[in-house]
Amino acid sequence: MDHLLADRQIEWRDRAREVARRVVLPNAWKYDRLQEYPWEIKQALAEAGLMKVWIPKEYGGAGGGVLELCVVVEELSRCCGGTGVLFAVNALGSFPILVAGTDEQKQKYLPAIASGEKLIAFGLSEKNAGSDAGGITCSAERDGDHYVLNGTKKWNTNGPVADLNTIFAITDPSSRSRRLSAFLLEKDMDGYEVGYIEDKMGIRCVPVGELDLKDCRAHESHLLGGKPGLGFxxxxxxxxxxxxxxxxxxxxxxxxxxxxxxxxxxxxxxxxxxxxxxxxxxxxxxxxxxxxxxxxxxxxxxxxxxxxxxxxxxxxxxxxxxxxxxxxxxxxxxxxxxxxxxxxxxxxxxxxxxxxxxxxxxxxxxxxxxxxxxxxxxxxxxxxxxxxxxxxxxxxxxx
Ligand SMILES: Cc1cc2nc3c(=O)[nH]c(=O)nc-3n(C[C@H](O)[C@H](O)[C@H](O)COP(=O)(O)OP(=O)(O)OC[C@H]3O[C@@H](n4cnc5c(N)ncnc54)[C@H](O)[C@@H]3O)c2cc1C
Missing domain, CATH: 1.20.140.10 (Butyryl-CoA Dehydrogenase, subunit A, domain 3)
Structure with a gap:
């Protein structure tokens, strides 16, 4: 269905197709059985420049949009659905930075995601807050120029291997519309721990697990966009x-x-x-x-x-x-x-x-x-x- 795409998107699709057939297809069933993160596949995706497709050029990306992202995800998933999400979850985790991050946050995180050096996840869901995303209980209390986060995130795709995580927490329990804020957390922060890792039916090559935040201190520069209350x-x-x-x-x-x-x-x-x-x-x-x-x-x-x-x-x-x-x-x-x-x-x-x-x-x-x-x-x-x-x-x- 090339007629639906411009040349630029066809180029991305063909590039993804080449990597998918060369590296993803021959390894897909092995990693499905092992339920292990396929570092060699991730490396091949990064070397082909695919991790930068949705990131703007000024932050080390290729300047593509959601359509370019989609044609790449499609080709990878055609060979392995797990690899498709292993790739796409980095877009999910970094879209909050793209849509709402400060310029400093964009400069700090996006180039490393674009090069494939750093992996990112997205943590909204909790044990009792899935469809009802507004029902999360994870809290972020202000303490001077820091926020202190407590709670457990569930089903954090990529979380167990990710360097960065976009985490949603309550900053104003008294507000209905401005209760939540998002934070850009790094895996080596004190109080940030990967918890239980799921044994899944499918997409087995990408780990999905809990994230335990126990008095995790994040400097206010980690608050997405620099303003609280806009998380939802x-x-x-x-x-x-x-x-x-x-x-x-x-x-x-x-x-x-x-x-x-x-x-x-x-x-x-x-x-x-x-x-x-x-x-x-x-x-x-x-x-x-x-x-x-x-x-x-x-x-x-x-x-x-x-x-x-x-x-x-x-x-x-x-x-x-x-x-x-x-x-x-x-x-x-x-x-x-x-x-x-x-x-x-x-x-x-x-x-x-x-x-x-x-x-x-x-x-x-x-x-x-x-x-x-x-x-x-x-x-x-x-x-x-x-x-x-x-x-x-x-x-x-x-x-
Ligand atoms: C493998 C996996 C990976 C995931 N990765 C992530 C991730 O990276 N980050 C993240 O934040 N979350 C992630 N999730 C969470 C995922 O987004 C939720 O599982 C999903 O939103 C559904 O929530 P739930 O499982 O709590 O189901 P529930 O909300 O308990 O729903 C159960 C059933 O009730 C139905 N239902 C609920 N409310 C209504 C309603 N109002 N009207 C009609 N039907 C309704 C649902 O459609 C569903 O059929 C992941 C989940 C899985 C299983």
Missing amino acids: KHAMMTLDRARPGVAAQAVGLAQGAVDFATLYATQRKQFGEPISSFQMVQKMLADMATKVAAARSLVYSAAKAVDAGARDMTKYAAMCKYYATDVAMEVTTDAVQVFGGNGYMRNYPIEKYMRDAKITQIYEGTNQIQRMVVARNLIKEATRLSHLEEFIPVPEHLR
Whole structure:
């Protein structure tokens, strides 16, 4: 679908494709089994310059936007969904700095992220605050020119290996709208400890763990943007920019599953024929490929809306997130079906796609929450539909 992309994006996609085929594909199942961070893959991504794609040129980046990020995530995920998020989570962690950091914070952190020297994570969720992100309890109390952070962050993707972490905490418990602030924490700060690391269904090469903050002292220069009370807004602005990346991970996973299923269908014979000659298998393949194409179009168009700063970008980011990730779940499940019994086995490649796809429907806001976001925006926009009012008959008893 090159026609949807400019030359610049095609170049990024091809660069990512080369690394993905050379380094990611041959190692994906090894790291899935080991559940270990693939340092050699991360090194290859950094050497190819991929870690700098979304970072502005003045901070050592390549000056790409969310669309460039998406085409890279898609290609990596086509070979390994875990590698897709291992890469994209650095964008999630650094978007708060991009959207709200002071110039000093940008100068301090972004060049090291762009070069791949430092990894970053994003810590919003807690044990009792997932969908209800405003319900976090992690606190940051002012003490002179420092803040003292206490609490536990849950499911911090990349956290166990990250050098930096964007952490959300309560700075004003008495406020409803200005309760939260974000902090840029460094792993060697006193009171910053990696806790329990999860044993996961999919995306197993990237560690997801708890982060324990015990009287972690952060100088006020670590407060994102230098002003307290804007944490919730910064989190939502970040998620608008990051959700197309999750959707791109889903498109990549789904495309990879279509690739494997199509090849397998031409090779596997039953009743003396390749199974690709049976119409019901053809229908599955055709539907899978069509759904992926539709999801990709929506992801690219949402990414363009975000890059353009469109007023309704929140709605489009949510739409593409839930649509593409639902497609990934359907398509990867059907790909296992095309493989038949072999699809269920760990020594075949396809079950990993299905396991990796599931998380895309859950993190960065579940697909139920995304539908709520879309519906709320539609309802807000309903005032624009007043020209239709006269065509809806008013019931007799209300006249
Ligand atoms: C592998 C993994 C990695 C993650 N990485 C990160 C990370 O890096 N940083 C981070 O901050 N967080 C991360 N998360 C957390 C993730 O964003 C949350 O899991 C997600 O937002 C859902 O929260 P929850 O798990 O608490 O589910 P809950 O909020 O308990 O939801 C449970 C179910 O109820 C539904 N539900 C909840 N509220 C509503 C409602 N109002 N209307 C309709 N349905 C509703 C949900 O859709 C879901 O189906 C990660 C999670 C996982 C599993």
